[in-house]
Amino acid sequence: MTTDINTDTTTIVAGASKITGRIITPDGHNKDNINVTITVLHPISGENVRHKVVADQSGKFSLDFDVETETSSLGLYTSVSPYKTLIITPTTNDSTHIDITYDSDFNIKNVDVTPAMNKYDMRQSMEVLNKMINYRPNKPPGWVYPRLYDKTTDEFLDKVRSTVSERLALFVDNDKIFSKEFKGIIAKDYRLFLYTGHVFDYEAEMKRNYRNATQDRVGMPEIQSIDRSYFRFLKDFKLNDPQYLHTFTFPEFQNLILQNEVLGLPTIGESDISSWLATVKAILADLVGFDEGPYYDILAANAYAHQLNEEIKPLTDKQKEHIEQYWKNGEIAKILFRKNQQIIELDKVKSPLVVNDISSVPEDKVMETIVSKYKDKVVFIDLWATWCAPCLEAIKQFRGTKGDFRDKDVVFVYLTNGSSPQKLWEEKIKGIGDEHYYLTDAQWGYMMDYFEFQYIPSYLLYNKEGLLVNKFSEFPGNDVVKEMIDVQLK
Template structure:
């Protein structure tokens, strides 16, 4: 469940549901294919490590359906500057620095404007002073991510508390439990905190609800298996899981998904992705369908579940459907898709956002290597790695252990796309390994955007590998030299530069 929490630390929408050719205003939120400039200065005690401070900025892109991460190195004076694409007139960014990765700021940016952020740290690497222009409520800015993290991690410490047993309860009981969870944690951490603005209290509630449902409710079967293991401590047995149908998703009605404030929540793209890919809901892939026909099919499935059949939500969902093609498959728009988008949105802002994203994907597609799927399901557990490495004689082999549900894995893969392209036609092979925890259909979709060599291990093969290399979590990585000798193993993505240096070291030997 690190999936979305990672996105926090490391929105809804919208616009009129008719196809306008001008800017789309949704109450106080306007969708625009805009840009913003972020500048600032990082000040540390005695000017320590000024030339190695990395500033990481996460920008909400609720229309194209992903949060974009920028990394910029501060100069010797601690100054930094970066231009970012934005998709709403007012956007929020998450910002942290390598001085203290756990201290994240939420900062407002304005389309076409300049946001300046000066941060001074004390000797304990805590914030000593923060100056932001345009002005913001400092408590909102500094505490939102900290409070969200506490809400996510909270476990009651009352005497006699036991892990809730839900796997053998009715579906209604489980959904009631999930719904009450939001209210209880808001009461514990937010409702009585008078320092937060009303806007941020509402936004925190939305972000936490999106996180909870995306990570714990959408995939009922996986959640019940997890609940069984945690509640019973039985890692071998398997509970009998109730079957769900589309009616299970009636909880969507509680979200009021036409509320424009979702545009300013970090978890919204992940939530939308969960709706679009859910096999029980079975929404059609947008492909080359004309948008009105696609929306008619989608409304036939969702209208009763979300509680409305008109409104901004549906148009944003359509934009997000194209976003899945961009983000999952790294596949540019076809000419037919471009025609459909122009026909529906004319030269409006959503059309501009999708066109801008398409140009970026075209560049990524140029460096994407073909997908090769390898079947080694019959290979003994203790021979798996030997079999894989021996296939790539006289080449360095960089191996990524990942899963479709692992947000840090997916974020690392996305970050490494361009850098990986630098190794085209060089003596290195990139290998991606997962197992049955990645649903086959979803795995097949995601690897289209990854390219390179892929292996889908049996559970026994995976367990043996994780234990043999003493990996406790993913993403984890292995690097073999051209002679097939293991050079390095580590968990957690260390960044593009570090991985590039490791691989270059083997290629230059």
């Protein structure tokens, strides 16, 4: 079975690696505009770190990056074929070289990588994962959408388990070309993806199921409340398996465990780690099926990482003391201190958080009210949501560049609405800083319609005279946005 416990060990290390490569395209394609996007898994500091590099005129590129396991995982795609992601496994203190050749239709014709790895693993892993995620079976005559909102949680969880088994049987289990290692990783990543998106928030999932099953967009089902025992499904995951450190969804999964209100794990704060873990084990041990193992140390590291990543709040002296006492000079401590140093630099340029209430302002006066508050300043407005992964990634990418405008005549404004749970929104904005507005649904709807936005993230740029000079959707990159703002500051 692809979900069996993996007996190989994954060594955690505060290391570094390098990737070089060349993009080979048909004659005439402009290599000056080829971007290479590389996402490196950082399972200990709890995030997937995205890097963007530009290939030179000969198609060559190079990137030095931090890693957190001896053999790491990264996803790589280029602007030539942005929907085709290659999975590469670099090793710490080593260099990986990759040549990607495209045909005249800009499909990948060939990939050569050194040190060698299974090319099928490299090229098909993300492809198969996406097929499982997007798979829609043919519906037989008389098929009706399954009603789960009025069933027991056992019936719902059984349905989810069967979905995982069915998709793995279709796309992974009988594939003879995938390596056993990658079969295990893909299976784990898919299960993590399905559960993070559809199982953790039971109430939201049952509301979705009610709407889809009944087509009722107004009514609301009576949803049973859940307690901690609902999370008994965690036992199926066998979370001590080190392969989880090579899955893209693991950081999000860990954050959900740390923040889930029903589970109610305490924040780590300035607790000593052993005491915090004792409290956590009292809650989780029966649910995950074990009370010892590397998973708990990783969860503790992720608890600190949540503070670092979400709040952009450096470790306190007491926290650093506890980390040194518990992990000594170990690799997890080195990783957390390395991450802390990066956060210290970001914290220096982070603007104070300001929350504004304009809930009583008429929908057609919202933008006028916001812009007028910042007279004689350039105003950059970001429409986003806590559930919007591209929004959060753009905010994260722009952190450092935004700091370049500190003490200049520009203000950064963030707008969201009730689709972002207020408590989660209050947590997220701590790490963003600047000006925030939580709009009513009517205000948000008017804004989206008035500016003809179809989706988020979307952006508005006003000059110092309060005139709209640009509006666009999708984040175009730090350099483009910086240039837009610089023009208005001149």
